[in-house]
Amino acid sequence: MSGRFIDRVEPLLRLVPTVPKPKVALSMSSRLLWTFLALTAYMVLSITPLYGVNVAQAAPLFNPLIAVIFASQSGTMAELGIGPIIIAGIIMELLAFSDIMNIDMEDPNDQMRFNAFTKLVAVIIAFGEGAIMIAAGQLGVITPSLAFIVWLQLVFGAVIVILLDDMVSKGWGIxxxxxxxxxxxxxxTVFWDTFSPIIPPGQVLPLGVVPAIAVGSYVAAVDHTLAALSSIIYRIGYPSLVGLVATLVLGGLVLYVELMEVSIPMVLTQYGGYKISYPFKVMYVSVLPIIFTAYTVALIYNGLYFLATTYNAHASNALLNAIACVHQISLNGQLTTAPCTSSLLYFLQSTPLQLTPQFVVVHIVLYALLSVVYAYLWVNLAGMGPEDQAKTIAESGWHIPGFRSSTRVIARYLERYINALTLTSGLIAGVVAALGDVMGVFGTGIGLILLVEIVIQYYSLAMQEQLFEMYPMLKRFAGKL
Structure with missing residues (x-):
């Protein structure tokens, strides 16, 4: 055990800033207060501009889709958002499940080291990500004298977010x-897209759909023309009525699918053949595959866009034209740079300025295929495959009626279910995310899935906490399971 890597770096892990667990279990009201304070601190970071950065020139983190997933706010102390935490968590989970780190997650000491190591990796990622953003011009033009100061602000904001997450997760919050x-x-984002009264540059209607409908209706009543009102139906680059309807419809669909389960009958022999139904969610792999998909597409798009603007700025190379080509188009009376509709770069956009039927088809197919591929990879790497599930079931003393109580037999039985659920969940996540891009869903399609999942999660936690407060002995019993 002494030769393990995590044991050798333990002295370094002690230097990682952390938040101690509360000495006694906090009441629901106290946890709600700490949750509110953590949320307030994050909101303060998300509205505090970075010194030395022109907020108007700052671009979203990679693209608006990734910015929503990482809770990033452009040009603020929360520019990196929770990106370093998510990336570090994924890396550490893969290392742990693949036994590369040789960690016993049931050992409290190993759990503490694992969590500390995850935070250390998150801080390292924040250092690197901040430097890359500045060097790539993601925050606009920054003078060399201010670059170091901006970099320190990005890292400081990321560390605060890491500590806030640590505080909430360790029992102070919910x-x-x-x-x-x-x-x-x-x-x-959803509230802003729905109710924002701000009028964007070059526009005559407010950004929010509800104020835009009110202004459009007033113009229609005064000028007896429906031009302004009809323009709200679908606005490229801005919230629209189609986006609002799509948000409600897709949100209801995602909620319905998230609550769907496939139950497999199980028997516990040692207690007289007690029968239960072992549930598997239809959204078996949740949103992780589509997060990987969006991240991959964003990285490829940024690389090709750099290639187009740097080496093919005049669209003179035929080969590059098919891969990475940009041109000037008129949008709302202003010239702007956009990918050529005939190049691969065009189909990798999250929200195109020129919407074509080809984009809709290719974008949906691309996201669906990548999401399914990542779903299968994640299931096999993260300990969610048939063998891993069968091992958990067999060790718990359960078996499938009519089959031998063998890990191999249970795995063979579960294989068809898990493979089908992996395909289904990856496909649903990919299609919803792509449709969100095409239809202008508020908060993006991925954000909508995350929103529904988190609301369900918090609802379940609230019901559980209420039950534990009503029956304290039940909490003690659950802690021993």
Whole structure:
């Protein structure tokens, strides 16, 4: 055990800032207060501009889709959002499940080291990500003298978010900081797209759909023309009526699918053949595959866009034209740079300025295929495959009626279910995310899935806490299971 890597780096892990667990279990009201304070601190970071950065020139983190997932706010202390935490968590989970780190997750000491190591990796990622953003011009033009100061601000904001997540997750708050920050980020985006009274440059109607409908209706009543009102139906680059309807419809569909389960009958022989139904969610792999998909597409798009603007700025190379081509188009009376509709770059956009039927088809197919591929990879790497599930069931003393109580037999039986659920969940996540891009869903399609999942999670936690407060002995019993 002494030769393990995590044991050798333990002295370094002690230097990682952390939040201690509460000495006694806090009441529901106290946890709600700490949750509110953590949320307030994050909101303060998300509205505090970075010194030395022109907020108007700052671009979203990679693209608006990734910005929503990472709860990032452009040009603020929350520019990196929870990105470093999510990336570090994924890396550490893969290392742990693949036994590369040789960690016993049932050992409290190993759990503490694992969590500390995850935070250390998150801080390292924040250092690197902040430097890359500045070097790539993601925050606009920054003078060399201010670059170091901006970099320190990005890292400082990321460390505060890491500690806030640590505080909420260790029992001071409710749920996890990651879920909390994603939830408030998506809700704020949806609320802003629905009710914002701000009129964007070059527009005559407010940004929010509800104020835009009110102004459009007033113009229609005064000028007896429906031009302004009809323009709200679908606005490229801005919230629209189609986006609002799609948000409600897809949100209801995602909620319905999230609550769907496939139950497999099980028997516990040692207690007289007690029967239960072992549930598997239809959204078996949740949103992780589509997060990987969006991240992959965003990285490829940024690379090709750099290639187009740097080496093919005049669209003179025929080969590059088919891969990465940009041109000037008129949008709302202003010239702007956009990918050529005939190039691969065009189909990798999240929200195109020129919507074509080809984009709709290719975008949906691309997201669906990548999401399914990542779903299968994640299931096999993260300990969610048939063998892993069968091992858990067999060790618990359960078996499938009519089959031998063997891990191999149970795995063979579960294989068809898990493979089908992996395909279904990956496909649903990919299609919903792509439709969100095409139809202008508020908060993006991925954000909508996350919103529904987190709301269900917090609802379950609230019901559980209420039950534990009514029956304290039940909490003690659950803690021993």
């Amino acid at each position: 749920g996890s900081g990651i879920s909390l920050f994603i939830l408030i980020s998506i809700i704020r």
